[in-house]
Amino acid sequence: MPKQIHMNAFTQCCIGHHSIGQWKHPLDRPLEGYKNVHYWIELAKILEAGFFDALFLADVHGTYNVYRGSRDTAVRYGTQFPSNDPTLIISAMAAATRHLGFATTFSTTYYPPYHAAKLFSTLDHLTDGRIAWNIVTSYLADANANFGLGEIMAHDQRYDRAEEYMEVCYQLWEHSWEEDAMARDRVNDMLIDPSKVHQINYEGKYFNVPGPHMCEPSLQRTPVLFQAGQSGRGVQFAARHAEAIFALNPNIAACRAGVKDLTRELKVLGRRRDEVKYFPGVTVIVAPSDEEAHLKLETCRKYRSPEGALALFCGWIGVDIAKLPSGKSLMNMKTDAIQGLINYFAVVDPQREWTLEDIGEFLSIGSVMPKIVGSPQTVADELERWMDEGGCDGFNLVPVTQPHGFAEFGELVVPELQRRGRMRTRYEGETLRELYFGPGHRRLAKKHAAHQTLPAWKQAAKVKRKAPAKKGARVTAK
Secondary structure (H helix, E strand, O other): OOOOOEEEEEEEOEOEOOOOOHHHOOOOOHHHHOOOHHHHHHHHHHHHHOOOOEEEEEOOOOOOOOHHHOOHHHHHHOEOOOEOOHHHOHHHHHHOOOOOEEEEEEEOOOOOHHHHHHHHHHHHHHOOOOEEEEEEOOOOHHHHHHOOOOOOOOHHHHHHHHHHHHHHHHHHHHHOEOOOOEEEEOOOOEEEOHHHEOOOOEEOOOOEEOOOOOOOOOOOOOOEEEEOOOOHHHHHHHHHHOOEEEEOOOOHHHHHHHHHHHHHHHHHOOOOHHHOEEEEEEEEEEOOOHHHHHHHHHHHHOOOOHHHHHHHHHHHHOOOHHHOOOOOOOOOOOOOOOHHHOOHHHHHOOOOOOOHHHHHHHHOOOOOOOEEEEOHHHHHHHHHHHHHHHOOOEEEEOOOOOOHHHHHHHHHHHHHHHHOOOOOOOOOOOOHHHHHHOOOOOOOOOOOHHHOOOOHHHHHHHHHHHOOOOOOOOOOOO
16 A cells, blocks of 8 residues: 655745745735635635645744845745734634644744643644644744844754753643543532642753643643754754654755654654654645646746745845855855755755855745646656655645645645545544544654653652552552
């Protein structure tokens, strides 16, 4: 049986996501839709009809102000600005669907872990177990300033802090409430058994959180955990925590190398490759024939904004490439922004002398996502090739026009993939974790990092259970 393809739709609550300038395209609707709940409900229905696993929502809290030393370019072209909060629309979309999952980006830098734990438990309740968290440490300097945090932390230090952040969340989600704490005992007038709700009393370098968790356990307890780190430190973090990886791989060879790096780190931590799904981002333009698809691409190019795309890329890497001296390469430069993208163009084509104009043109359609253009058969062939040769588990789809591009993928490509046995024809399981890992996989794996560090009350209970009975003592089963 061929390996099944998992599909996530990737977008943001903004006008210009990864194809800057397409707001001028007559088929693109986020100009007004991004701030309208009915637009998002319609998108969710489109995706569920196309058997997608999840809608993956990006988010940022600052402007892209690195390019030419100003945010003016990003503001002029609408480069992920303005951008609304994605967490607030999820419950409306969940009410309009039954199976589609929802992954949302949430920063460990700007919000305390106690707040994050409550937010995601609430969303998991409201979606009936269909929520995921894309864990990010954030990198935009003006966002730090707006949250009153001063200078941005060094790249690796942000991950060190995030490690502790995750420990707090895990203890709140997995270890604060016992499974049967909600007694609902009408006879004895006890809604919750207080002996089964525990403080976590976490004390660390960055966080001190007594608890208990404010929310009763949800269907998944812990949301499905996404991560997008591609630097050495990022891959280590992902291997410890992630159940799904959002990868930015320019080609199949890079995808294969990324899977290999992840697999190596997972093995070090005693985790298996099949415990983590690997999703490269792709931009697809599809039409009934290859010729029509390429005509669509040419139409999209008429509306592109290369400078807006350059503002996005420079913001990601934290380097103003417009100011690089002639002959200066990005190769192996250090950045406190997205380190994994520094060498991107050297991977795309190491022999090419990339000019600023070349980079802007390349990024103007789908930004750093590889572009797949063609008929349903051509697109399906290429997606299968990525799966079989790249070793990935599915894709984060980033169409050029929205929601039109998602609808076309569902109408044209999904039936072709279903015919080949590559995509589901019906949903199985109740939670998002079950969509990814199969029915019965509702909760985090027992060997996950969430279960490795226990709060004091649970450690004491574990010791008590293991303690041998005193000689002559009578042991009574409760």
